[in-house]
Amino acid sequence: ARHPYSWDVIGVHEDLTAASVDDVQEFFKTYYSPNNLSLVIAGDFDAAEAKRLVEKYFGGIPAGPSLDRPARWIPTLDRERVVEAFDRVPQERTFIAWPTPQLFGDGDAELDLASKILTDGLNSRLKKTLVYDKQLCTDVTSFQYSLEISGMFIVDATARPGASLAQIEQVITDEIERFAKSGPAPEELNRSRTKWESQFVSGLERIGGFGGKSDLLNQYNTYFGDPGKFEEDLARYRKATGEALRDTVAKWLNNRNRLIVRFHPETSSRESQVALDRSKQPAIGADKPFRAPEVKTAKLENGLEIYVVERPELPKVAVALATQAGSVADPAGKEGTAHLTVVNLDMGTKTKNTLEIEDSLGNLGTSLQGFAGRESSTVSLEVLKRNLAPAMSIFADVILNPVFPVAEVEREKKRHLDNLAQEANDPNALAARVQNMLVFGPDHPYGRPRSGLPATVKPLTRDDLARFHETYWKPGGSALIFAGDITLAEATELARQNFLAWTGGAPPAVTIPDPRPLGAGKVFLIDKQDAAQTVVAQLLAAPQRKTDDYYQLNLADAVWGGGFQTRLNLNLRENKGYSYGAFSFPSLYSKSGIWVASGGVQTNKTKESIVEFVNELRFLGGGKPITETELADAKANRVRGYAQNFESLGQLVGQIATLWSQGLPMSELQREPDELQRATLAAVIAAAQKYAVPGKATLLLIGDLSKIRSGVEELKLGDIIVLDTEGRPVTKQ
Structure with missing residues (x-):
């Protein structure tokens, strides 16, 4: 018999096509039944009222057939099996997989911890060897x-160009054999436990999502019939010993009874339910008013601003430093500088090298995250409260004292170039790279690729990064943000201890000129040979974030494509079946913005999909004005979903950092849902007509030109320009 896990959850096309309506109805009657249901309600609600409603709406649904839980079935392999696959990928990759115990099975927790020791962090065994020392892999x-x-235990390694998969697989095999013989060092075990506990506690911040409270309650209840296994789950990891990890790895991984799947670049190419009326949905209860979290503030003498949200429910704190050092400040011709500066901050300070920094943070159960956006860069960490003080010391050291060692910068530059090569092979990433070029101009601060291009990244040196850091990372242009189990007084004291000595005032202002668009009324094509889909992107100029009609534009977007039940997605996905999803989103910066609608469509339906994109834009711009019902649905979607932006400490810190970087007051946290509720239909229609102007739209298509170009030409939408993967016109067409 086939193992229940031997086929994909979503099935394959042939089986889905063969399924009849009777098959689907019978499956629904069998498995979508109350006796096979685990229902979790999590969030801000009255428990007694929730129970009453559950009884009302679910109590009268007839039970389905009795179902036995599936028995444990760990498959076995009698030898090493190898699959060689070829696809249009820029780098080789190997996946090595072993059958292993089920959730809560003997060895399950130990394998989780072994995984962290092997690949979690730059100083983990495999990452240090393959990425840092030997530089055979971009990532593992x-x-x-x-x-x-x-x-199933899986190791996934992406080879650097020219590296041997056989050598990489041997390194992995040797390291697992070494682990099976000697086990982990005490510090490795302690670090892996602390990291896992921090990750587990972080998941409990969220009421939903993978690893959130409701997810774990349902998982425990479904698998074990007991939703209250939080402490038991945590205890599995706390009691795991080095000997247990060693023996578990020896039993399950230190063998050749495994599967290896190798992906290689394709080389062939051409030129370039109670008595209820169940036919009606129950009415939704009254909305609870949103109350934004209180943001407390302070400021150090050196200009560093401090923001604190006290949320003491869990013993954890999230911290971020945001600074006015985004990609708009990249020197001309050196795009990618802001990105590589952030990437290399923790590659060495005046007192610690990168592996010592990695070890120190890992021992505290945390790691640094960094991101260079358009107008600001952010460095953050999340840590258990008991470890906050030492973590802040390392956090400040990395931000204030990076030395950008040459060897580290060169290694990280190689990895980034590998990532840029992968980006050039990903149609969605390509669209994100090129769209701003077309709307703002390729040399505009908002138009230049945020993380650079190969030609701008290759020449960058450690001196470029050091100079950029010295120029733009300043206390007078930065904000230190805390959320979690911490008070304003505690946060201010930590800031004084670690950042008061930071000097330098404010960074120089970056001049943002008016956009110089390339493509209004034009069609741009990028060729992706043998692409199964075409990415269609419709690009519009948009206002700055502080525009008076920001909230009205937000609601117009919620009608057009900013969600599942929107015009674009219902048309392209639900009605026509051309796309898995088509959506829209405005990105509004301090001086101007861009509004993008996009989606991947079937290659053989590219022409028809473009017609629908064009029609929907015309409808939004006045051909089919937004209705009262659509506006009410848009408001409900945006306002009811707004609270989800504050679910985790990391999200909360991110919300504050975004407002700060845009020069907006923290009162905006409460203002946004209030203004969305107040917006009138006339004002929303006016915003839609102001910005959704078909004649000012640019169309960007990424797909197989040999299959889509003739159809595009037949539509006569405007001049057609073929671009390469860096947004430059291709002369040979």
């Missing part, structure tokens, strides 16, 4: 995939 990851009846 591993995880224990624990399910109900069995599990």
